[in-house]
Amino acid sequence: QECGQGTVAVRRPAAFCMRRLVCYSLVATVAAMSMGIAAAQSPNGVRTLDPPGAIKAEGTWSLGARAGDFVFVAGMQGVDPATNKLVPDPEARIRQAFLNIRTIAQSEGASLQDCVRLTVYVSDLKRVAPLVDKVQAELWGKPPFPPRTMVEVRRLFDDDLIEIDSVFYVPQKK
Amino acid sequence: QECGQGTVAVRRPAAFCMRRLVCYSLVATVAAMSMGIAAAQSPNGVRTLDPPGAIKAEGTWSLGARAGDFVFVAGMQGVDPATNKLVPDPEARIRQAFLNIRTIAQSEGASLQDCVRLTVYVSDLKRVAPLVDKVQAELWGKPPFPPRTMVEVRRLFDDDLIEIDSVFYVPQKK
Amino acid sequence: QECGQGTVAVRRPAAFCMRRLVCYSLVATVAAMSMGIAAAQSPNGVRTLDPPGAIKAEGTWSLGARAGDFVFVAGMQGVDPATNKLVPDPEARIRQAFLNIRTIAQSEGASLQDCVRLTVYVSDLKRVAPLVDKVQAELWGKPPFPPRTMVEVRRLFDDDLIEIDSVFYVPQKK
Numbered sequence: 288q289e290c291g292q293g294t295v296a297v298r299r300p301a302a303f304c305m306r307r308l309v310c311y312s313l314v315a316t317v318a319a320m321s322m323g324i325a326a327a328q329s330p331n332g333v334r335t336l337d338p339p340g341a342i343k344a345e346g347t348w349s350l351g352a353r354a355g356d357f358v359f360v361a362g363m364q365g366v367d368p369a370t371n372k373l374v375p376d377p378e379a380r381i382r383q384a385f386l387n388i389r390t391i392a393q394s395e396g397a398s399l400q401d402c403v404r405l406t407v408y409v410s411d412l413k414r415v416a417p418l419v420d421k422v423q424a425e426l427w428g429k430p431p432f433p434p435r436t437m438v439e440v441r442r443l444f445d446d447d448l449i450e451i452d453s454v455f456y457v458p459q460k461k
Numbered sequence: 462q463e464c465g466q467g468t469v470a471v472r473r474p475a476a477f478c479m480r481r482l483v484c485y486s487l488v489a490t491v492a493a494m495s496m497g498i499a500a501a502q503s504p505n506g507v508r509t510l511d512p513p514g515a516i517k518a519e520g521t522w523s524l525g526a527r528a529g530d531f532v533f534v535a536g537m538q539g540v541d542p543a544t545n546k547l548v549p550d551p552e553a554r555i556r557q558a559f560l561n562i563r564t565i566a567q568s569e570g571a572s573l574q575d576c577v578r579l580t581v582y583v584s585d586l587k588r589v590a591p592l593v594d595k596v597q598a599e600l601w602g603k604p605p606f607p608p609r610t611m612v613e614v615r616r617l618f619d620d621d622l623i624e625i626d627s628v629f630y631v632p633q634k635k
Numbered sequence: 636q637e638c639g640q641g642t643v644a645v646r647r648p649a650a651f652c653m654r655r656l657v658c659y660s661l662v663a664t665v666a667a668m669s670m671g672i673a674a675a676q677s678p679n680g681v682r683t684l685d686p687p688g689a690i691k692a693e694g695t696w697s698l699g700a701r702a703g704d705f706v707f708v709a710g711m712q713g714v715d716p717a718t719n720k721l722v723p724d725p726e727a728r729i730r731q732a733f734l735n736i737r738t739i740a741q742s743e744g745a746s747l748q749d750c751v752r753l754t755v756y757v758s759d760l761k762r763v764a765p766l767v768d769k770v771q772a773e774l775w776g777k778p779p780f781p782p783r784t785m786v787e788v789r790r791l792f793d794d795d796l797i798e799i800d801s802v803f804y805v806p807q808k809k
Binding site: 349350 | 609
């Protein structure tokens with residue numbers, strides 16, 4: 288809730304008539320302005336990311352941040368942005384976690400190939416690691432893959448099976 | 462001990478008389494020179510951080526490093542810099558860990574709002590995560606918050622309840 | 636296997652005669668071209684690292700990546716690149732993990748002193764941490780050491796005792 292940064296207008300379907308369109312344009316402008324205040328750059332130029340189509344961050348964290356030529360993405364779980372719930376099937380959930388990462392990275396112009404660092408936290412290395420390999424092979428399509436660290440921890444949020452931390456490189460337009 | 466990098470002179474109060482002042486100036490100069498040798502920039506320009514007011518790193522690690530436009534801070538626990546001991550109360554200890562991070566970041570001109578990445582390792586996710594949320598809400602004041610990953614590991618140094626790894630963005634003055 | 640990126644030709648000894656030399660040059664050129672395709676820079680300029688002398692990455696990950704002025708190294712274990720097996724002795728294995736990191740960093744012009752961030756995952760903090768300190772003191776020679784985070788996780792690949800994630804700073808030649 289605290290992190291809803293005025294993007295609701297963006298997700299609404301197009302207006303039905305001119306009058307409504309004007310109204311919506313105003314709303315969009317105000318929303319953009321308030322977003323400009325709420326999600327403004329930090330004193331040193333860190334820009335918080337909250338792209339359309341991504342999951343919603345609830346609590347004291349953000350989905351990602353652009354800083355210079357790098358994009359930092361928060362630890363992602365396999366939450367379906369449509370339902371805001373974890374995807375039930377383990378393999379599909381792992382795929383969803385990577386797709387959530389990709390949505391945030393792509394909003395800044397980065398592809399999966401621009402990932403420079405993956406830290407994969409899992410609940411069961413022997414069971415989950417092969418699924419991660421399978422999903423990455425499918426999503427990346429071919430080598431090269433990013434440098435990766437994968438470890439089994441004692442617990443993840445929601446007693447989940449995977450959470451993935453990532454960093455991307457995508458130089459700023461100058 | 463190994464990491465005490467000649468900053469002692471900086472922390473001493475001003476001298477009482479001219480003679481002592483001259484003496485101290487000499488000491489300060491020598492200290493700065495030896496610091497220049499001990500904590501010099503790396504071959505490629507990494508600058509090790511050891512700001513006044515921060516805890517002391519004992520062992521084969523440093524508190525932080527400046528590299529280009531980024532500041533990397535070591536995993537911080539809730540150690541009180543005045544006593545060099547862990548703060549007893551859990552919530553106060555978590556706050557102290559963030560304050561220790563802030564001291565290092567601020568010494569390079571970064572605020573908490575310039576944080577681009579938090580990795581929070583805890584001993585008990587269900588008990589500690591709500592305290593982390595509370596302390597962050599208080600210290601940041603309002604959104605946006607940085608991208609964050611929080612996981613429960615099996616053990617931290619001193620059997621502690623939290624250790625926080627962080628990265629900040631603060632462009633170099635040119 | 637998937638990650639063998641056409642570097643075999645580089646490792647072969649020099650040719651014996653002119654004819655063979657020409658032949659090998661052709662092979663090398665083709666290898667370089669195919670490598671240029673396989674390990675090409677990402678759309679945004681991430682360059683995957685696979686230097687001679689390093690261990691071979693098998694699976695959906697790479698040893699490291701250069702992005703702008705930073706080099707990101709994958710989680711390294713104490714695998715001997717000559718045998719592709721874990722070094723038996725614990726202390727020697729920890730040293731090998733750092734040496735594997737150094738090989739990758741050095742291939743991009745970085746020394747251990749240019750490391751800006753170490754994340755050390757261990758299986759047994761009380762037993763392994765003192766060995767890490769000892770090995771780092773030996774390999775770095777003197778302070779400053781990099782910012783470090785060390786935590787005990789529940790399991791590492793191969794039920795190993797250590798895996799080390801690292802980032803280096805080494806500005807690009809312009």
